[in-house]
Amino acid sequence: MTRQRRVLVQIIQSADGHLDAVALWQRAQERDPAINKVTVYRTLGLLKKFGLVDELDLMHLEGGKHYYEAKATRDHIHLACIKCGRIQEFESVLFEKLKGQIERERQFQISTVRVEAGGLCDRCR
Amino acid sequence: MTRQRRVLVQIIQSADGHLDAVALWQRAQERDPAINKVTVYRTLGLLKKFGLVDELDLMHLEGGKHYYEAKATRDHIHLACIKCGRIQEFESVLFEKLKGQIERERQFQISTVRVEAGGLCDRCR
């Protein structure tokens, strides 16, 4: 557990939105100007591997980059508005049931699930 | 409607698995050696825009590339085994209900949904 990792983990934990690797790196630089982008990628790789963060694509609204968020206690769905870019989160017991169905019917042991919907949000439709 | 587009659309339509842009380009070259990779990207962009193909990430099992498949009549979920890499597809009425719930409760007009689960398949667990 190094200084750099502490900084990165804390930023991810306390972030309100969804950060991509470069945005995370920029925020980290505010606290530790020497921190390297490569370290960010390597740390994200680790956190992902240990299931501490979720990796999102948010329907590629902004190209091919990936976004990260601290793994929540409860999985949630991301709704990405293709017009205004707003990202909403959504929880549902149906989603929980769906996961259960997958594990049961396919004997598939889920370690990560990602649900992303693209479309028009209530404000934009 | 050009020769190149016809080739590309036909490959996507008849593909059994999930192709990334480069794999699609390679298959296209077998039929039309002069076809350019850029044309593949541009055509994929169009097909995506018109909702004729779905773009997947398959849990980034192989890095940051994207995969494409012809939009099916019925949405389905992708299950990616993190051990053997096998991709399974899964349909469910629960999934359909979940989409309905999102549209109703959030007044969100879904144009594309993507559900991907990573974990261990029945053979690997």
Next chain:
DNA sequence: ATAACTGCAAATCTTTTGCTTACAG
């Protein structure tokens, strides 16, 4: 001490853009 981690530079890979030529309708 020593195994793991960081920084730096450079490589790799995917995707996008500008511009000219070619082709479909």
Next chain:
DNA sequence: CTGTAAGCAAAAGATTTGCAGTTAT
């Protein structure tokens, strides 16, 4: 004809790798 698409080269952006020096434990 005329607008749209394709090809080519080059750019841009994201992520990964090799290696030498540094740090956590």
